[in-house]
Amino acid sequence: MPYSNRIPFNLQSIIDASDNGFVVIDKNYNVVAANKAYCNAYGINSSDITGQKCHQVSHHSDVPCHLNGEDCPHKKVFETKAPHQVLHIHYDLNNEEEHVRIKGSPIYGTDGELFLGEAVFPIAKSDDMGCDKQRMLGTSPSFLACIEEMAGAASSNVPILLNGESGVGKELAAKFIHNKSERKAQPFISIDCASISEGIFESELFGHERGAFTGCVGRRHGLIESAEGGTLFLDEIGEVPLNLQGRLLRALETGYYRRLGGREDLHADVRVICATQNNLRQMVEQGTFRADLYYRIAGISITIPPLRERRSDIAPLVKAMLEKIKTGSGTTGRITGEAMEVMQNYDYPGNIRELQNILQKAVAVSTTGLITDECLQLNNFANIYVNPLADRRSQARDSKTHGPSTNRSLTDVEATHIESLLHQHDGHRARVAEELHISERTLYRKLKQYNLQNVGKNRN
The missing domain is CATH 3.40.50.300 (P-loop containing nucleotide triphosphate hydrolases)
Structure with a gap:
């Protein structure tokens, strides 16, 4: 059946009257109808948008957003048949990021077929x-x-x-x-x-x-x-x-x-x-x-949420800050993947202010302008990784052996923490890597670096 015949005409009139973007989507992610505001936002003619996949139009993605780890209103509405609201990042006609609030609601066609109705409300853009x-x-x-x-x-x-x-x-x-x-x-x-x-x-x-x-x-x-x-x-x-x-x-x-x-x-x-x-x-x-x-x-x-509750923002914040922090030679600072992993798992009790301070110190310490994990001077060593199950006995033992944590090197603390997790998970390396938010390949490298290959039950 043609897309235009699958929803009542009066619904099309209603969505055309809306100042905000509105789109109707079927169970297969196909756009059934969209108003002018929606079409204009994504640079597509109203006559061309029907039949296109919603995730290709707004996300510039070949797969639905829930397969990219996002909270998908399409999936929720078709599963629950109830309204669902999310915050998303869309890409406009210029391929620029657009922060939007989406209100998804179930809509039924003349024959009882279920559709998703999405109202799109732009919120502050990053440039604003x-x-x-x-x-x-x-x-x-x-x-x-x-x-x-x-x-x-x-x-x-x-x-x-x-x-x-x-x-x-x-x-x-x-x-x-x-x-x-x-x-x-x-x-x-x-x-x-x-x-x-x-x-x-x-x-x-x-x-x-x-x-x-x-x-x-x-x-x-x-x-x-x-x-x-x-x-x-x-x-x-x-x-x-x-x-x-x-x-x-x-x-x-x-x-x-x-x-x-x-x-x-x-x-x-x-x-x-x-x-x-x-x-x-x-x-x-x-x-x-x-x-x-x-x-x-x-x-x-x-x-205002603390930085530890918005970890996905740490990498873009680091990138933006490094663009402003110059090395002694006047070049922009850079950071290795390993150092970024450490920074993404640090607790930041001082939040954004501490993040900037850490980067400024790291750039000053680095002789090449490249920040490695050895350049990082993190003050909250007990909370480098968000781990509520950390072994307190291990921490107490380390305190006696090494003195106050603030006098220890970052590598010592990281080695102790990884050893603790290996014991907690009986040597299950995949689980340890998941809890540390790093790849298993990176974990294996660290196990070799810290001579921890035989800790736990040596499970693969």
């Missing part, structure tokens, strides 16, 4: 993530979900609270939100609340009048005034002294404040974004952070 020569870079599901949250939050004036560990890039995230908002042409003012002493915090934030305190010889505008019309970013909001939280709350609730020593109420038209690495809810329970201030700043709460 730039801020001051820095970019938020990544394609992992957790990263893309976070980007979509931030892009959605940017369209409102509701206060935002960014949660995340040290070094995940909370200020860069705040700049991303600012640059996606209607205030992007206005100032972005950042305040590190942890670096300002209690004695001058009020003056820094609200400003002061002449004679407000000893040694004050003139009026000074505060940072909140400098952010007029734009965005005020309060980093480490949990460090604001408890006795000053009330004044901050009043300014956020009413939009009015006074300079220190002043009598005139000033109006602040600012979008407030706060960030913290602390558990503010716990601080509220402990009485060190005001509950009313917490609920005021957390209108929208977004958690």
Whole structure:
């Protein structure tokens, strides 16, 4: 039966009316119908798209996306007959990456045949993530979900609270939100609340009048005034002294404040974004952070994932950072496959900031500009590999033998860790390689390097 006759005409009219891309796909991955927005996005005429494989159109792949390890809405919808939503990377007509959110839904034809209806919603492209020569870079599901949250939050004036560990890039995230908002042409003012002493915090934030305190010889505008019309970013909001939280709350609730020593109420038209690495809810329970201030700043709460939860982003981040880190001769740094494997399995307690620091040190140590695993100086040796089943007795023995882990070489730690895994898996090398996220060939090379060929039961 012709593709155009397999769905009702009114459905075609509905999808044509959508501003976003919409495509209907049959059980064999063939495109049955698509609207103009979808065809335009991938540079295909509406008369030519029917009958083409969906994965060839949007993924430029000869096989369905689930065979490439992706969460496939086609597979899910046809298995469950229920809606399914995913984040994907598509390739547009220029073969450029496009981050999209896909809402897949079951659609039934006139004869009861099941089809997949896909609504495609573009989210922030990587080129749109730039801020001051820095970019938020990544394609992992957790990263893309976070980007979509931030892009959605940017369209409102509701206060935002960014949660995340040290070094995940909370200020860069705040700049991303600012640059996606209607205030992007206005100032972005950042305040590190942890670096300002209690004695001058009020003056820094609200400003002061002449004679407000000893040694004050003139009026000074505060940072909140400098952010007029734009965005005020309060980093480490949990460090604001408890006795000053009330004044901050009043300014956020009413939009009015006074300079220190002043009598005139000033109006602040600012979008407030706060960030913290602390558990503010716990601080509220402990009485060190005001509950009313917490609920005021957390209108929208977004958690930025740590680097260990987005390991697939490590390689592109390393590549992007090395393009900016020059060797002594002015060339761009490079990295071996073995060194990349180690970096992809390291825990990064300092997240993006630590990753950049590690690469800078490695380039400096390397005499050729080529980073090998010997060049890497990783500080979190106990967590080089994410392994909750690590042998604690082995770690304790190593501590006695070698002293503190931070004084040991990376190769010593790696050898100990591999030996521990071999014992855990009774010498089953395939399982050890899988847990280390390396190939068996690489594992065999390391076993020979560390003289561990006979550890365990010598299973193949």
